[in-house]
Amino acid sequence: MTSVVSSPPRTIRIGSRKSQLALVQTYWVQEQLQKSFPDITFEVHTMSTQGDKILDVALAKIGDKGLFTKELELGMINKEIDFAVHSLKDLPTRLPEGLVLAAVTERENPADALVVHEKYKDRQIDTLPEGAVIGTSSLRRLAQLRHRFPHYTFKDVRGNLNTRMAKLDAGEYDALILAVAGLERLGMGDRVHQIIPKEISLHAVGQGALGIECRAEDAELISLLKAIEHPETRDRCLAERAFLRELEGGCQVPIGVNTEIQGSILTLTGIVASVDGQKLVQDTVSGETTDAEKLGTELAQCLRDQGAQEILDEIFAQIQRGS
Numbered sequence: 111m112t113s114v115v116s117s118p119p120r121t122i123r124i125g126s127r128k129s130q131l132a133l134v135q136t137y138w139v140q141e142q143l144q145k146s147f148p149d150i151t152f153e154v155h156t157m158s159t160q161g162d163k164i165l166d167v168a169l170a171k172i173g174d175k176g177l178f179t180k181e182l183e184l185g186m187i188n189k190e191i192d193f194a195v196h197s198l199k200d201l202p203t204r205l206p207e208g209l210v211l212a213a214v215t216e217r218e219n220p221a222d223a224l225v226v227h228e229k230y231k232d233r234q235i236d237t238l239p240e241g242a243v244i245g246t247s248s249l250r251r252l253a254q255l256r257h258r259f260p261h262y263t264f265k266d267v268r269g270n271l272n273t274r275m276a277k278l279d280a281g282e283y284d285a286l287i288l289a290v291a292g293l294e295r296l297g298m299g300d301r302v303h304q305i306i307p308k309e310i311s312l313h314a315v316g317q318g319a320l321g322i323e324c325r326a327e328d329a330e331l332i333s334l335l336k337a338i339e340h341p342e343t344r345d346r347c348l349a350e351r352a353f354l355r356e357l358e359g360g361c362q363v364p365i366g367v368n369t370e371i372q373g374s375i376l377t378l379t380g381i382v383a384s385v386d387g388q389k390l391v392q393d394t395v396s397g398e399t400t401d402a403e404k405l406g407t408e409l410a411q412c413l414r415d416q417g418a419q420e421i422l423d424e425i426f427a428q429i430q431r432g433s
């Protein structure tokens with residue numbers, strides 16, 4: 111007698127940081143997967159990461175590579191969780207052995223937003239008063255904005271979105287630069303005062319998209335995750351990540367990007383800037399979306415030829431000196 115025994119439906123454990131933004135993103139992924147696969151159970155497991163614990167040190171000083179992802183990655187390697195949901199921009203471009211970027215979901219607006227104190231509600235990024243105090247914790251935003259607006263004062267800002275908003279509203283800052291996507295996802299879209307145009311500042315690699323990381327050997331899960339992948343976002347982000355991977359040397363660097371897809375053609379623009387905003391190199395490449403990663407590498411090489419390496423070497427040297 112033959113009996114057909116199907117294996118019991120699997121329970122899949124999703125790892126997430128505990129921050130409000132991370133949870134909103136993770137529950138969204140859980141819901142999408144649950145809709146596509148009603149017979150599978152998807153459970154959320156939260157973990158604190160190093161980045162959630164060190165809230166008082168400037169991120170630019172400690173370098174933020176892997177700060178928000180390491181504990182989740184260990185969880186996957188130890189099989190405590192099956193996959194992790196990340197803001198793709200926080201996921202290092204090189205993953206630990208045995209883990210892969212299995213899917214990239216549809217991107218929100220990847221741009222940065224200007225958020226202002228009440229008293230500047232009639233101003234824009236280019237019309238704030240001389241000396242206006244602008245809060246940002248990213249070298250990329252700092253370098254590009256300093257280049258354009260050397261007459262503003264830039265000040266580091268840390269903490270979660272609510273903390274940062276409270277500091278702004280209390281008058282500690284005149285304006286903040288934050289990702290549009292994070293504000294939207296946390297229901298604070300009404301605080302987006304101006305979307306920073308790409309002519310003023312390019313966004314971070316992977317900004318606005320979610321990246322799902324899992325064990326490379328888990329073919330069954332990887333095929334499920336394809337259900338929530340957004341191919342256009344994936345191609346754009348693969349090009350952006352290849353560009354960054356080719357240029358970075360182990361720490362947070364002022365690198366910005368912009369990508370567009372028209373038909374089968376992907377256009378990638380990248381910028382490398384010095385922290386003081388004095389030196390800037392920018393260029394654009396285009397090609398087939400199927401060559402996304404090749405385009406990223408090619409653009410990195412182009413910018414190197416135009417002096418990007420010297421800019422980056424100077425930043426690495428400064429970090430080594432601890433300044």
Ligand SMILES: NCc1[nH]cc(CCC(=O)O)c1CC(=O)O
Pocket residue numbers: 197198199200287288289291292293316317318319
């Ligand atoms: N580094 C922190 C971080 N990681 C992801 C987002 C926002 C959402 C996103 O960019 O996908 C933010 C906040 C910000 O940069 O304002």
